[in-house]
Amino acid sequence: MFDWIILAIVLVWLTFAAICDIKTKEVPDWLSYSLILLGLSIYSLKSIQENSFSPILKSLTVLGIFFAISELMYLSKQWGGGDSKILMGLGAILPEYPAQLINVFNPNLSLPFPIILFMNILIAGGVYGILVSLTLILKNIKKFTKHFRELTKEKNIKSIRLIILILSFLFIILALIIKNYSLQLAFFALAIVPLTFLYLYLSVKSIENISMYKLIDTKKLVDGDWIAEDIIINNKLVYSKKSLGVTKKQIEVIQKHKKKVLVKDGIAFIPAFLIGTIISILLGNFIF
Structure with missing residues (x-):
């Protein structure tokens, strides 16, 4: 029963996150945090049901691993904060392949499922990125x-x-x-x-x-936006273009002194998470 609930939650949450990402280039924090909370809650109930710490430890372990990967991707500016948080949510709710679905889809699970999931997300992201790039060209x-x-x-x-x-x-x-x-x-x-x-x-x-660069009204700035220029106000550097994203405090200062700023608008990547997750559930490791 838990496994079908997990599948439904993952697909609904990722679909909604993908729509938000495409429309606004932003994923609401509540989506990511609720996915993490639901994952930990479900695996806590599994631990109680099985009278074992193993399920919740798996969830916490993969959450921790995906947190480390997310931080690396975020700090290297490969992903935005929303992408990183969604990956953490997937780590909490999909630390292993749902056992009840194995006989339904018969996937290739030759590698640990978190590796398969992350690998398929990257592959889907690569193909998706190429298609989006060709469209932009x-x-x-x-x-x-x-x-x-x-x-x-x-x-x-x-x-x-x-x-x-x-x-x-x-x-x-x-x-x-x-x-x-x-x-x-x-x-x-x-x-x-x-x-x-x-x-x-x-x-x-x-x-x-x-x-991918556009001039926007400072009123439209949101936490985490990548401003593509140094912001200097009263001879003081308020924001460096080398930063990982603008903060709420910086936005408040910038809005008082600037009407428009140049921001870098990345590709909506959450659809690749959805595609990669579906591939992982249906096929597992389809490479080797």
């Missing part, structure tokens, strides 16, 4: 092309590209000389991958600059 193709060309003309990019091209040429020669098939593949990969990543990086930077 097509919507802003002229601006994208112009900015991309400007980036390729920058002196440091030219130098990096020249070094990569020289190394790629050398790796191709080595691949043609060496007769070992495995080494040939390795050298061809070394010749192609760095150049591919360089152009991928330039594409991402171009997308960021043409579609």
